[in-house]
Amino acid sequence: MNDSGILVVDKPQGWTSHQVVGRCRRLLGTRKVGHAGTLDPMATGVLVVGVNRATRLLGHLALTSKSYTATVRLGVATVTDDAEGEATSTAGAAGLGDDAIEAALAPLRGDIVQVPSTVSAIKIDGQRAYARARRGENVQLAGRPVTVSRFEVLGRRDATADGVAVVDLDVVVDCSSGTxxxxxxxxxxxxxxxxxxxxxxxxxxxxxxxxxxxxxxxxLTADPPRRPALIPLAEVARRSFACLELDADEARDVGHGRPLRRPVPAEVTALLHDDELLALYRPEGERAVPVAVLVG
Structure with a gap:
């Protein structure tokens, strides 16, 4: 079957994003499946999976804003910055007050420069940072600009972990891609x-x-497996991009990858005709040119 569209998966804990893609290939009976925005195995939640022609949209969908809920443990640092790595310090968080936490949160909001974790998938000289770190290399990553529009504490729990006084914060984060x-x-x-x-x-x-x-x-793991319904490309476009409806002549030109002889409203604009997503175009002067053509 050649259905194209987006599948939103609630990724299970312990699965890699690649494993989810492999499972979706079997469920949907096609090899042309990819995902937008990797989630670590420890993480759960929204993984956007593209099927067939929708895979051409994934690079653009991955660049959008994201929201998370998370738990931060204060008092212990780890080599991976998460619970899967060995502890590198156990200073403890006894006596840590809410006012101090709020004061420390404030500089982490807004437009900031963030140094990614050394076990990230960022490439250094063609190799993933995490691969270099696991070999014991000294990995130095450059800071990069990101936007954290929300970083708030929803709840606090004081506890003891392996004899260390810790503070667990349940937080919510809204942020830009790459955070x-x-x-x-x-x-x-x-x-x-x-x-x-x-x-x-x-x-x-x-x-x-x-x-x-x-x-x-x-x-996702049902036996026997059931084929999930996809979000159609036109709906994906309306959720994700500025959209422009074309007439039949314009649709024919776009199907051949020709420039659109009028401006488009955004840096990436979805062009539709008769409830079909034809292409993504970008502005070029008083006209627009293709970014990705999905028909023809």
């Missing part, structure tokens, strides 16, 4: 002088896609 929630946990702990790492992460939204109607872990 590492692990790095926010690390930097919050560093600012407070006690160390910090991530113990839980759930992605609740990627652009216009959230967990409502997402393919659940139970449905």
């Amino acid at each position: 590492y929630i692990r790095a926010l946990a690390r930097d919050l702990g560093t600012a407070l002088g006690v160390g910090g790492h991530l113990t839980a992460l759930r992605r609740t939204k990627v652009g216009g896609f959230d967990l409502v109607g997402a393919l659940t872990p139970v449905a």
Whole structure:
């Protein structure tokens, strides 16, 4: 079957994003499946999966804003900035007050420069940072600009972990693409002088896609498997991009990848005709040119 569209998966904990893609290939009976925005195995939540022609949209969908809920543990730092790595410091968080936490959160909001975790998938001289770090190399990553539009504490729990007094914060984060929630946990702990790492992460939204109607872990692994319904390309476009409706002559030209002889409203604009997504175009002077053509 050659159906094209987007599938939103609620990724199970312990699965890699690649494993989810492999399962979706079997469920949908096609090899042409990819995902937008990797989630670590520890994380759960929204993974946007593109099928057939929708794979051409994934690079653009991955660049959109994202939302998360997470748990940050203060008092312990780890080599990976999350619960999967060995502890590098156990200063503890006894006596840590809410006012101090709020004061440390403030500089981590807004337009900031963030140094990604050393175990990120960023490439250094063609090799993933995490691969170099696991070989024991000294990995130095450059800071990069990101936007954290929301970083708030929803709840606090004081506890003891392996004899260390810790503070667990349940937080919510809205941020730009490329933001590492692990790095926010690390930097919050560093600012407070006690160390910090991530113990839980759930992605609740990627652009216009959230967990409502997402393919659940139970449905993902059902036996016998059931073919899930895809979000059609036209709906994906309306959720994700500025849209422009074309007449029949324009649609014919776009199907051949020709320039559109009028401006488009955004840097990436979806062009539609008769409820079909034809292409993504970008402005070029008083006309527009193709970014990705999905028909023809």
